[in-house]
Amino acid sequence: MLSKNLTAFGYEYIEDQSGGLPVIRSMSEIAGSTVMLIAGEYLSNADNGRGIILGGITGVPPTKVVMLGAGTVTEYAIRMALGMGADVKVFDKHLYKLQRLKYAVGQHVYTSIIDTDTMAEAIQRADVVIGAMRAEDGLSPVVVTEEMISRMKPDSVIIDVSIDQGGNFETSRMTTHKQPTYKHMGVIHYCVPNIAARVAYTASMALSNIFLPFLLETGTTGGIEQMMYANRWFMKGVYTHKGTLTNAYIARKFNLRFKDLDLLLAARF
Amino acid sequence: MLSKNLTAFGYEYIEDQSGGLPVIRSMSEIAGSTVMLIAGEYLSNADNGRGIILGGITGVPPTKVVMLGAGTVTEYAIRMALGMGADVKVFDKHLYKLQRLKYAVGQHVYTSIIDTDTMAEAIQRADVVIGAMRAEDGLSPVVVTEEMISRMKPDSVIIDVSIDQGGNFETSRMTTHKQPTYKHMGVIHYCVPNIAARVAYTASMALSNIFLPFLLETGTTGGIEQMMYANRWFMKGVYTHKGTLTNAYIARKFNLRFKDLDLLLAARF
């Protein structure tokens, strides 16, 4: 059934070379929408940050944000960052992804191929660095070295969205929603693997949007099982955090199938 | 000297009928830029919120935001909210403020005169309500009754930016950055009077942008004193929260005048 899925979502596949399964796409939309809020929180005084605003107000140089990777996470994060007036630079290894991002955002943005010199300088000057380069072969590329991070300003913020695949920073190690950050060389690291779990209800609605058609159309659960297996890390985060609510929501949609689904989820994770 | 000030910033005065002094304008830009981040935090699971995203992702109905007042706070907050894909409704008592807001944002937005029926229904359906109606006579208008709030969804979020002038909600009472929220009728209330203090460093730069020309041009401190007096509530918050840094920054700019300024601030608050 997986091959059937690929056919049905052929458009997605073409658009999103780095993934393309709708689950990845939706969760990336969520992560992208959430990541700037997290950055804003850790830049503010509320969490003992530097006390600077995420974005720009008239007459004060805006916050500098570097985004690594030009996929869906960056697409959503950049829209928000631009709406707030931040000064954003995007780096990626692939030219076609940078070109695609400009279409998606609908305006010119600062884009650069990952080139050690330019990127290193941008990171040194940045207030926030978002790591969102996905793996092409199972392990996400480490593009920021410890040496680069050592030159960042104290209390700058790093958010490693790719941490579930190993991360984009040499200095990042997985954290949890309970203890989401640590400091390394004075730089705040936020490396929670399942960011979408911060908004578990929204995430479960997004998932249900994707799963519902399959269940309704196939009448089987085998396909779901396979799909969920492929997205284990994410599922876990969302479903365990606010489990009851989430399951209840999906269950109401699936109606009679509640038990089967519940059992399936229980068995998997 | 106050009259001199009024002349110099005549443009501001015309644009910002509800205030117009540049201090108010800059602090409102900051509050507007910050308020959506706060909303996002309390909607998320991170603070035991509803677990919904602030904004919109494809296929999931977007978050509903109601903004009361069409001044600078709303102008900045709405730009960010639209950049995130939220569903925003703005209410104000004055038609010309709503018209001005549409110019500022550069696109159509949902605007409505405050009309008990329409507003009450919008609040009932909202996920976030921002109170940003300023006083015309010293006391900000209470436009949302306890009865309206009682019909809101559990764990919805209210942020009362006008709390320093009494607030726009019947149920709001001042809180602090240490204990910023409380629940009333199941609705989260965030009523910290000096939101700008969350980003104290940015706020102090903004202030220095405004004060520097006066000090340099007049060579006196009398004018500043008057201006600060008029904005007591705000000053207090910013300067006491991260006092050393803030003062140091301004002091570096004012150079030899550090002591005078420090004394002035100390005496005032």
Add this chain to the structure above:
Amino acid sequence: MLSKNLTAFGYEYIEDQSGGLPVIRSMSEIAGSTVMLIAGEYLSNADNGRGIILGGITGVPPTKVVMLGAGTVTEYAIRMALGMGADVKVFDKHLYKLQRLKYAVGQHVYTSIIDTDTMAEAIQRADVVIGAMRAEDGLSPVVVTEEMISRMKPDSVIIDVSIDQGGNFETSRMTTHKQPTYKHMGVIHYCVPNIAARVAYTASMALSNIFLPFLLETGTTGGIEQMMYANRWFMKGVYTHKGTLTNAYIARKFNLRFKDLDLLLAARF
């Protein structure tokens, strides 16, 4: 020759999964551009409507428009609706179509997967509902039940662009340009199958844009015949309404081939 066509317009095919033949695409652009004008007419007093504006003016809550389907019709209609300040919600069965629509429009829009509860409520509150979900298997899906329509406001307007394939509303039945509407349960239904015929001259130019290259390149008329056969419903409407002008226009382009073309058209319809 049809397979040749598919190759030549491969880009279209990929972009427009639900159709992709350029004829469908162009006629959908026309229908999308026209449908909001029709809605505006029937909302106004001119046709004894509710006397409300299509769009928004400052201080008056904007008109609520629901669009079913996220294809080309909706893409063109939504651009116009947003330009007028209407409050638009788009529903579709497929996530990738909703994602694509956001790219096409270049800004965030309210999108939702068709979910009975959310959609039913949106329809109940709507002033205008546009049905533009195309068939996947020859018959367009009926997504709005009579029960949902019974809860709509009196004199609300339904326009069923998919009526040629059966329609998206349980209550819609085909009408004509002479008698374009009827009322059912107090709701105005506009169900003319070939909306493009309202602007016959534009439609014939659009068609000539598509057919001209084929005729010139192939030197045969067989291909045209096949293509027209595939789009019978539309052809009929456009060519019979203002027949002389239309044919004359195309004929001038095709020059010597006028008679052949005329005969072909005459024979077909």
Add this chain to the structure above:
Amino acid sequence: MLSKNLTAFGYEYIEDQSGGLPVIRSMSEIAGSTVMLIAGEYLSNADNGRGIILGGITGVPPTKVVMLGAGTVTEYAIRMALGMGADVKVFDKHLYKLQRLKYAVGQHVYTSIIDTDTMAEAIQRADVVIGAMRAEDGLSPVVVTEEMISRMKPDSVIIDVSIDQGGNFETSRMTTHKQPTYKHMGVIHYCVPNIAARVAYTASMALSNIFLPFLLETGTTGGIEQMMYANRWFMKGVYTHKGTLTNAYIARKFNLRFKDLDLLLAARF
């Protein structure tokens, strides 16, 4: 009380030199939003028009629209026209109004000082011409001569929004909602003085937005009387067309004052 009014709406006065009273502004927003719908209707085949689309579809040269006057009517009409893809040219006598329009619309638009040659050519090539130049001295300027109109394409559409002040076209004479158009030299003329009456319900809400504060704050009706007197032509149209509904709506807001208001209105018109 009128002078009080002028003070209160000082912002409006500055923004809208050609009028500035909020009633004019709101009714102009409505007229501007409505005028393109009317143009679309008379260009289509529905009213035996030329059968062309108002706007643009891919590959077919877009409809040409000329707007005379750069005030609020044009601001709203142009936003809609651009959203539909029409090719718009704006002419005005005053440079500052053209400059202001570009700010309001937020993008470059074709603007030209009224210069007989350029304007005459634009009108000759136009599909739609909107007259929206307001009087500076009680009588709106006639800027389009009969000779210019004689060179327009057959079945082109003229809409004279300034007809209540005499009109902008030498050939325009007042019409009614019952018989809204006539042909002169082959050009369709739409010259209904109170366009807002096409959307009487919306218009009455807009008026109530403006009047409500005065009534509530002054407790007198004298001011209203004066304001209404100044806008006689408009009031008449709106209030007589769907009188019962309109008055009822306002009456509900004013509650106990229903009778006074009703009598006032009855007496006036």
Add this chain to the structure above:
Amino acid sequence: MLSKNLTAFGYEYIEDQSGGLPVIRSMSEIAGSTVMLIAGEYLSNADNGRGIILGGITGVPPTKVVMLGAGTVTEYAIRMALGMGADVKVFDKHLYKLQRLKYAVGQHVYTSIIDTDTMAEAIQRADVVIGAMRAEDGLSPVVVTEEMISRMKPDSVIIDVSIDQGGNFETSRMTTHKQPTYKHMGVIHYCVPNIAARVAYTASMALSNIFLPFLLETGTTGGIEQMMYANRWFMKGVYTHKGTLTNAYIARKFNLRFKDLDLLLAARF
């Protein structure tokens, strides 16, 4: 008559504090539209420049542009620079001008109060620096020191639009259209006082737009004389460069008054 002028263009006066006479405004629009083309020319190889593009292409870090002053010149230049994808920073002494610029452009831009540290660093990193700060007291402020320029990259480009009032750069001295640039410390300086003369035909149309109403309405030339006197530098440039054409154009408009105007201009300059 000058006071009459000020009254008539009251809106202009308020909007454009640094000048406000329409002549300044129109010529600034032209200078702003032209200045980026000049920058592009001197950055290219065509004039032995650095061979870099003005703007941005995918994957290559965009050109860095610093604009001093937030008036009309910058408003037009920035729109073009953003359309080309350049990385723009705007500095001004006045907060209200920076705020106004953001409204005019309709999106967030990098704005900063002139603060020696931030500006000096921006200039050091810039590829292009535009000086467009107008005099408040007859002499435009020198905000860029020779020391700052000494740290700029070789073959970077400076364009001093304020050179007619003394210039914004310590190193700028007036040049001519024949010999428009010189190098100082390796930096290309373009300091032609009347940039608008590069597009003399457009400039003369703009002037005629402004003068025509005065001549027609007053029937005197006294007012014009005064106005021209106030803008001597500009007049000279435009009228002497392509004199015949310019005068002829205006003369055709003024018809019988050709001689008077010609004599007036001849006498003045």
Add this chain to the structure above:
Amino acid sequence: MLSKNLTAFGYEYIEDQSGGLPVIRSMSEIAGSTVMLIAGEYLSNADNGRGIILGGITGVPPTKVVMLGAGTVTEYAIRMALGMGADVKVFDKHLYKLQRLKYAVGQHVYTSIIDTDTMAEAIQRADVVIGAMRAEDGLSPVVVTEEMISRMKPDSVIIDVSIDQGGNFETSRMTTHKQPTYKHMGVIHYCVPNIAARVAYTASMALSNIFLPFLLETGTTGGIEQMMYANRWFMKGVYTHKGTLTNAYIARKFNLRFKDLDLLLAARF
């Protein structure tokens, strides 16, 4: 290895039917960004042009630009032209390319299928005509006849970006960067084949972005050779104009491989 290339850049292939190899795409971005600067230069008095501005200022009808072809060159050129306020019309033979352009630009633009009448008239009225239709079979189509050009205004500007493939104008013949233009029938013709060489440094960075990954990943130079061969005309222009710098830049990136690369390039051209 060419087939490998096609796989790796599959996205490009689909998006850019008329080419799709990333080299073409990047060089077209550069040409598109540069072409409007060239047009502006030759319209100005600086090169004895007509003395008109490229774009629009308030109150003066904007410059008319016609673009032939709806590929990447036009996409970049139109964004800049719209940012300057020019009046742009785009013509192409293929509907799908015109549709794609509208997505890329994110707003409505004037598009038309190449239709002798409409295009001929647009060219006659144009100030600037850009030829950017690429070959489908090795030779770019000649769509503008000498007869059409004979009716253009004196000193109008033609830029033939497709000259390397034979050109889009019957009257165009190849020129050089040293002597870039000639006049034919009073119309300025700019027909330099390798426009990107005007910004050689930027072009070489763009190329290095594309080649670097191949060299690093394959460790061979065979693939590069093939790719360069396919883009001979372009390579030549860029590499010979500022050869030393360009090669040095790439060499620094490729480090030890400098000699091989240099030899390869030397041998090829």
